[in-house]
Amino acid sequence: MSLLLTGGMGYIGSHTVVELLSRDQDVVIFDNLANASEAVLTRIEQITSRKPHFVKGDICSREDLEQVFSNFNIEAVIHFAGLKAVGESTEIPLSYYHNNVSGSVNLFEVMAKHHCKRLVFSSSATVYGEHNQSPLVETMPTSATNPYGQTKLMIEHILQDLAKSDPQWSIVNLRYFNPIGAHQSGLIGENPKGIPNNLLPYVAQVAVGRLAQLSVFGDDYDTPDGTGVRDYIHVVDLAKGHVKALNKLTDLPGCHAINLGTGNGTSVLEIVETFKAASGKDIPYQIVPRRAGDIATVFAEASKAKELLNWQTELDLSAMIADTWRWQSMNPNGYE
Ligand code: NAD
Numbered sequence: 001m002s003l004l005l006t007g008g009m010g011y012i013g014s015h016t017v018v019e020l021l022s023r024d025q026d027v028v029i030f031d032n033l034a035n036a037s038e039a040v041l042t043r044i045e046q047i048t049s050r051k052p053h054f055v056k057g058d059i060c061s062r063e064d065l066e067q068v069f070s071n072f073n074i075e076a077v078i079h080f081a082g083l084k085a086v087g088e089s090t091e092i093p094l095s096y097y098h099n100n101v102s103g104s105v106n107l108f109e110v111m112a113k114h115h116c117k118r119l120v121f122s123s124s125a126t127v128y129g130e131h132n133q134s135p136l137v138e139t140m141p142t143s144a145t146n147p148y149g150q151t152k153l154m155i156e157h158i159l160q161d162l163a164k165s166d167p168q169w170s171i172v173n174l175r176y177f178n179p180i181g182a183h184q185s186g187l188i189g190e191n192p193k194g195i196p197n198n199l200l201p202y203v204a205q206v207a208v209g210r211l212a213q214l215s216v217f218g219d220d221y222d223t224p225d226g227t228g229v230r231d232y233i234h235v236v237d238l239a240k241g242h243v244k245a246l247n248k249l250t251d252l253p254g255c256h257a258i259n260l261g262t263g264n265g266t267s268v269l270e271i272v273e274t275f276k277a278a279s280g281k282d283i284p285y286q287i288v289p290r291r292a293g294d295i296a297t298v299f300a301e302a303s304k305a306k307e308l309l310n311w312q313t314e315l316d317l318s319a320m321i322a323d324t325w326r327w328q329s330m331n332p333n334g335y336e
Pocket residue numbers: 006007008009010011012013030031032033034035036057058059060079080081082083084099103122123124125176177178179
């Protein structure tokens with residue numbers, strides 16, 4: 001029996017592949033390489049001394065999905081595949097709805113046809129919208145402020161309906177907070193195409209000399225130092241959360257939303273200071289106006305994951321930043 005990881009070549013997927021292979025699981029990666037490099041496979045092999053199966057395929061293609069389900073005996077799926085850039089989603093919304101929502105419906109249909117009804121889905125803290133007060137709890141009302149967030153919310157709703165319609169499904173929607181960091185080996189990490197949208201890859205590229213300076217989006221928020229506060233979580237802790245969720249699926253029918261975060265908030269300026277200390281590099285920055293759509297403070301109530309999955313984070317902010325820096329300094333141009 002194998003586990004299928006759609007989007008398994010990407011940032012979070014590749015770290016989860018490593019955790020699964022090191023627990024002797026059989027893994028099939030299914031990825032169209034829209035936002036990933038094939039070099040990831042060699043790196044995974046270097047870390048684990050094992051080679052996952054890799055199928056180049058698209059969740060939007062029924063044929064690609066049928067083929068992988070016919071060729072492998074898939075017992076469960078972790079569904080990472082998706083487009084994830086918030087800004088881009090406002091420019092090309094149809095591509096996001098097609099890729100993320102239609103692609104996911106395809107996947108769920110093919111899973112059902114092959115009697116594979118265990119699923120872990122990559123959702124996001126973005127489904128809490130802008131009106132809830134942190135700490136964010138799974139029972140809070142959900143909403144979305146951009147097409148990317150809408151796709152996550154729609155898929156969560158589709159999965160709730162699916163689980164209601166057929167009690168054989170076991171589904172966990174993992175709501176990630178802000179994944180950062182990299183594998184301790186420095187061999188795999190986040191490799192954004194073009195100018196990074198997210199804080200950590202941006203800061204890392206300033207430190208390594210690829211970018212001149214960071215723009216800090218606003219210092220007039222109602223937070224201790226005026227800059228935005230987020231719940232950063234080490235990608236290896238996040239990957240381990242997927243292993244725990246997979247194991248739980250065997251005795252957890254229905255559809256469940258679970259936060260994966262630390263429960264702590266860190267400001268932009270605290271990130272900059274911690275990065276400076278870890279890297280020994282200067283991080284020049286300037287304060288610029290707020291970025292549209294950002295909110296002041298986002299952090300998780302993390303107790304449900306602890307109670308239900310027996311999972312909690314183990315790696316602190318200094319480990320997150322040290323590992324980001326190791327990855328960036330060992331691979332100044334990512335996988336290229
Ligand atoms: P990523 O872009 O590194 O990985 C996604 C992978 O999916 C890529 O390898 C890409 O090539 C693949 N892919 C995209 N469309 C595909 C398709 N149609 N068919 C097959 N493969 C396809 O992103 P990530 O950071 O690893 O995120 C993984 C998942 O977690 C995404 O669904 C993302 O929305 C979600 N998520 C990410 C974050 C974050 O900050 N990184 C936060 C919350 C949720």
